[in-house]
Amino acid sequence: MDDNRIEEREEIERISGVDVRKCMRCGKCTATCPCYDEMEYHPHQFVCMVEKDEIEPLLKSKSLYKCLSCFACVERCPRQVEPGKLVEAVRLMVIRQQGRNHLNPDMIVKKLDDRMPQQALVSALRKYSK
Amino acid sequence: MQRIGVFVCHCGTNISATVDVHKVAEILGRESSVVYSTDYQYMCSEAGQNIIQNAIRDRHLTGAVICSCSPRMHETTFRKTAARAGLNSFMVEIANIREQCSWIHKDKEDATQKAIAIGRAAIAKVLLNTPLVPGESPVTKRALVIGGGIAGIQAALDIAEAGFEVDIVESKPTIGGKMTQIDKTFPTLDCAACILTPKMVDCAQNEKIHIYSYSEVVKVKGFVGDFEVTIKKKARYVDENKCTGCGACIEKCPMKKVPDEFNLGLSNRHAIYIPFAQAIPKVATIDAMQCRMLTSGKCGICSKVCTAGAIDYKQKDQFIEQGYGAIVVATGFNPISLDKFDEFAYSQSKDVVSSLEFERLTNAAGPTNGVLLRPSDGKHPHTIVFVQCVGSRDTTCRGKEYCSKICCMYTAKHALLTREKYPDTEVYVFYIDVRTPGKGFDEFYRRAVEQYGVHYIKGMVGKVVPRSDGKLEVQASDLIMGEQLHIDADLVVLAAAMESDKSARPLATMLTASMDTNDFFTEAHPKLRPVESPTAGIFLAGACQGPKDIPETVAQAGAAASKVIGLLVKNTLKGNPCVAQSDELMCNGCSSCEKVCPYGAITYVDKEFKMPNRTIAIRRVAQVNPAVCQGCGACTVACPSGAMDLKGFSNKEILAEVDAICR
Numbered sequence: 001m002d003d004n005r006i007e008e009r010e011e012i013e014r015i016s017g018v019d020v021r022k023c024m025r026c027g028k029c030t031a032t033c034p035c036y037d038e039m040e041y042h043p044h045q046f047v048c049m050v051e052k053d054e055i056e057p058l059l060k061s062k063s064l065y066k067c068l069s070c071f072a073c074v075e076r077c078p079r080q081v082e083p084g085k086l087v088e089a090v091r092l093m094v095i096r097q098q099g100r101n102h103l104n105p106d107m108i109v110k111k112l113d114d115r116m117p118q119q120a121l122v123s124a125l126r127k128y129s130k
Numbered sequence: 131m132q133r134i135g136v137f138v139c140h141c142g143t144n145i146s147a148t149v150d151v152h153k154v155a156e157i158l159g160r161e162s163s164v165v166y167s168t169d170y171q172y173m174c175s176e177a178g179q180n181i182i183q184n185a186i187r188d189r190h191l192t193g194a195v196i197c198s199c200s201p202r203m204h205e206t207t208f209r210k211t212a213a214r215a216g217l218n219s220f221m222v223e224i225a226n227i228r229e230q231c232s233w234i235h236k237d238k239e240d241a242t243q244k245a246i247a248i249g250r251a252a253i254a255k256v257l258l259n260t261p262l263v264p265g266e267s268p269v270t271k272r273a274l275v276i277g278g279g280i281a282g283i284q285a286a287l288d289i290a291e292a293g294f295e296v297d298i299v300e301s302k303p304t305i306g307g308k309m310t311q312i313d314k315t316f317p318t319l320d321c322a323a324c325i326l327t328p329k330m331v332d333c334a335q336n337e338k339i340h341i342y343s344y345s346e347v348v349k350v351k352g353f354v355g356d357f358e359v360t361i362k363k364k365a366r367y368v369d370e371n372k373c374t375g376c377g378a379c380i381e382k383c384p385m386k387k388v389p390d391e392f393n394l395g396l397s398n399r400h401a402i403y404i405p406f407a408q409a410i411p412k413v414a415t416i417d418a419m420q421c422r423m424l425t426s427g428k429c430g431i432c433s434k435v436c437t438a439g440a441i442d443y444k445q446k447d448q449f450i451e452q453g454y455g456a457i458v459v460a461t462g463f464n465p466i467s468l469d470k471f472d473e474f475a476y477s478q479s480k481d482v483v484s485s486l487e488f489e490r491l492t493n494a495a496g497p498t499n500g501v502l503l504r505p506s507d508g509k510h511p512h513t514i515v516f517v518q519c520v521g522s523r524d525t526t527c528r529g530k531e532y533c534s535k536i537c538c539m540y541t542a543k544h545a546l547l548t549r550e551k552y553p554d555t556e557v558y559v560f561y562i563d564v565r566t567p568g569k570g571f572d573e574f575y576r577r578a579v580e581q582y583g584v585h586y587i588k589g590m591v592g593k594v595v596p597r598s599d600g601k602l603e604v605q606a607s608d609l610i611m612g613e614q615l616h617i618d619a620d621l622v623v624l625a626a627a628m629e630s631d632k633s634a635r636p637l638a639t640m641l642t643a644s645m646d647t648n649d650f651f652t653e654a655h656p657k658l659r660p661v662e663s664p665t666a667g668i669f670l671a672g673a674c675q676g677p678k679d680i681p682e683t684v685a686q687a688g689a690a691a692s693k694v695i696g697l698l699v700k701n702t703l704k705g706n707p708c709v710a711q712s713d714e715l716m717c718n719g720c721s722s723c724e725k726v727c728p729y730g731a732i733t734y735v736d737k738e739f740k741m742p743n744r745t746i747a748i749r750r751v752a753q754v755n756p757a758v759c760q761g762c763g764a765c766t767v768a769c770p771s772g773a774m775d776l777k778g779f780s781n782k783e784i785l786a787e788v789d790a791i792c793r
Contacts, residue, residue, distance in 0.1 A: 022576075024579075
């Protein structure tokens, strides 16, 4: 169990290139996050929880798909921890598994409307499916 | 006819924002005897001082009143200004309209009225002032350093370097202090012994430095430049001049189970002992409470094995009297007792240790030869929990309200070194705040976290429960995750608050040096005179003034030494002319003043007085030694007949001030 958790952490660190130990718990990332109200786990919690190998709840969390990937947290972190990349890495851990795509091309039809730019569709597919 | 000048300072906006300075100058200018009145932005600046000097010369002033900041700040400045213009310095009065008026009031109208009243009082006083000339007293060119830790050692070396004799008085059998017990020093991790012991040797070899080890200061008389100090050399039952420090006596001593205070009781020593290998002086000391020969008269083995014939069971405490020009206080600190912190199970489990004990457990010269082992079973600990702020920032009776300052850094050091030496160990640090201001300090702490993987957790440990399987159950909070944690630890380390040494309070009484409520010595000015006590001739170095680390202590010791040198190079000191004097005709010889005088400046003499009808009466009257009197004024209050008066602060002058305010 423990070994599995550590492997998951190492995998996330490898994908994201984030060193969670660099975090000094200032909360700048969460303070700056535009999706705060939508998220169950906030950027600083991603960092803390990955450090403590508590990855399971993150993998199940809806927060993974609420993150805009705006990278404000990455831009403003005083210690260059890059929490946004960490969120992305956890999301990749999920969608890289068989049948875990968050968005499939056939789901798009329902979501189409006149105001949706083409580019949003492309990046959503990139972000939410493998 | 007196001619008084009034000078009102704006102090930028410090005074002028709340006091109408023009109005003050204008109204005080109308007082009788005032011939000149003005205001200026900064009276203490060169331009401001020129205004005062020119007015004194051009208007032939006989007295000056400066309405400005506290006399503690600039009285000396303005007295010198007056002297340069040919006016006696003691014909200058300061009306404090900043600290006692503008800073504490908001209403401009009221504050202005008050400033005028304060100014009027000063005018009333200066009208009664008489020119005073300070006397001179000689300077004894020798310094005393009380405490032989790193602060005392550095101060002594620096004073000796300038060519003055220095005596170090140390209560322990060796100099070196707390730094001798420390393994490595943050943030550079150089070995404490490697940088301290050469300095200890320098002290021993310097011919200007004399070390009184195992000694205490028991009496201090006199004043700056001329202190008379009595030093008690406690009997160590070993002749310091004969002992070679060979250690033969220690090997043979049958009393082997005495808790070793150098290792904080983590190991035992003999009744005759040398605290550690590099002790200075390297001379044995007999613990009189434990020695069989001294307690029951049956033993005497050490005396038989000593080839130098140094053992002397009949040695008595020796009292040495010595004169000094200046005294450096460097009495240092101790960790507080952890007896009252039961929740951490300090008294229940041997595996709950203080940080200084942990220091000994990791010290190459410590009880485990530097191998980190649990005190209970001698096994290697795998999970270590450090708890910060134990007793620091604690306003209850069991703690200290201040931050002990060094704990964050030494805990980071302990955690980092543990992870470096034993990578299989999990290290947790529970903190309220991590405070690491200092050169390379925050980088060091971050290195502990980022490179060495120490788990820093924001929150406190609630309780530690020793379990029967030897583990310590630690219950703590993680405030960032918002959860309670349970950790099974092998060792718990408590960063105990530091407190001033117990000897500091009685010493402060002897020196008439002031202390704060935490028994730390008070500095003359917290920013501008940080190494001087308000009592002239007393200087402060190290943790006796407040919690501080080694670099700060050494810096302060050097600064204190430079102040001492500045004092000792003078051949004479100008005294304070504001001393007490007794009116012999009014004195009734009651001795009240003699009893209250803290400096022993008052003596009584029998003196002949001419009486009516050509008779002569002999009366007992008080006499003040102006060289010893410090002008505290206690005698003037105690005198029932009003015979005792303080020059520069006479009863008449004070009452004139009161009258002026009430007018």
